Amino acid sequence: MAGSGRINQNRTVPGIRPFPPFVLFDDIQDFNNLPHVKSIFARVVVKFPRRHDSQHFILQDITGSKMEAISSRNNVPRFDALLTQGCTYTLYRVGFYLNREEIQFQNIGHGLEIGLITHTIVEPFIKPIQFPPFPKYLMPFHKVYQQPHKSFVDIIGIVLHLEPLKHIGGRPYREAVLMDSRWDLIVVGVWTNLLQRNALR
Numbered sequence: 001m002a003g004s005g006r007i008n009q010n011r012t013v014p015g016i017r018p019f020p021p022f023v024l025f026d027d028i029q030d031f032n033n034l035p036h037v038k039s040i041f042a043r044v045v046v047k048f049p050r051r052h053d054s055q056h057f058i059l060q061d062i063t064g065s066k067m068e069a070i071s072s073r074n075n076v077p078r079f080d081a082l083l084t085q086g087c088t089y090t091l092y093r094v095g096f097y098l099n100r101e102e103i104q105f106q107n108i109g110h111g112l113e114i115g116l117i118t119h120t121i122v123e124p125f126i127k128p129i130q131f132p133p134f135p136k137y138l139m140p141f142h143k144v145y146q147q148p149h150k151s152f153v154d155i156i157g158i159v160l161h162l163e164p165l166k167h168i169g170g171r172p173y174r175e176a177v178l179m180d181s182r183w184d185l186i187v188v189g190v191w192t193n194l195l196q197r198n199a200l201r
Contacts, residue, residue, distance in 0.1 A: 019092045019121075025065040028096050028112060035115070036096040042069075043131050046152065047085040050076055057083060057116075058108060058152060062129055064136030066154075069094070069114035079116045088125035093117070108152050141184035157186065 023038045030036075042059040045066065049055075055076050057069040071079040083089065095115035135154040144153050157178030166173045171192050178186050 024063055025061045025067045025112075026063065031098065031111065034096060034098055034112075037093055037119075038096060039090070039092045040094055040114075041088070041090055041125055041127070041129070043088040043125075044083050044085050047083060050080055055080055059114065060131065060135065062131055064132040064134060066108060066135055066137075067110055067112060067114055068099075068108050069116055071116040075116060075118060075120075079120075079122075082122045088131060090123045090125050090127075091116075092121040092123075093119045140182060141178075141180045141186045142182065144186060155186070156180065160185070 020038050023036075023040060025040075028036060028038075040059075041062055044057055045060045046058040047055075048057065053076065054070055054072045057071075057079075058066055059069050060066045095117050096112050097115050099111055099113050137154065138156045139147075139153045141155065141157070144155065147153060155178070157180045159176050160179050161177040163175040173192075174190050176188050176190070178188055180186075
């Protein structure tokens with residue numbers, strides 16, 4: 001029995017490897033040796049509906065930087081069930097890849113995307129770290145016009161004009177004209193539930 005105990009103490013378990021190091025989104029600078037497999041802390045800012053054999057998410061790290069994450073094929077049902085919009089997670093073993101926007105539409109402009117892969121492990125984020133309420137990067141208005149249709153952008157500006165509330169197709173709608181620090185203008189349209197969540201007064 002004693003001999004058996006010594007064997008158990010010295011036994012190593014093959015196949016169990018430590019989790020890869022944690023990174024911030026902006027830490028990934030070397031685009032030549034991709035993909036990188038890393039661990040991250042991230043909040044799900046936007047969760048898009050499943051579409052065909054993929055599902056897209058917009059994630060934000062603890063600095064406010066954002067990146068798009070994609071699950072594909074057999075991984076779609078798993079991450080659809082695991083990730084909830086507005087919640088924060090620890091994700092081990094995610095892949096960082098070059099953006100494939102020429103093949104697949106991307107919701108935000110970034111040189112990289114995150115792959116939610118078979119080996120990715122998801123856990124609730126329980127560390128006492130406060131995520132920033134605002135994004136790290138705010139896009140100037142003149143660059144917004146250069147983005148593909150239906151892209152997600154973060155902007156900030158002064159409300160110069162607020163249109164009266166309208167009803168289009170039975171849905172409440174309101175427009176506001178904003179000006180940024182370069183004095184560029186942009187028109188922002190707000191629909192239905194967003195009018196209640198982000199009341200413009």
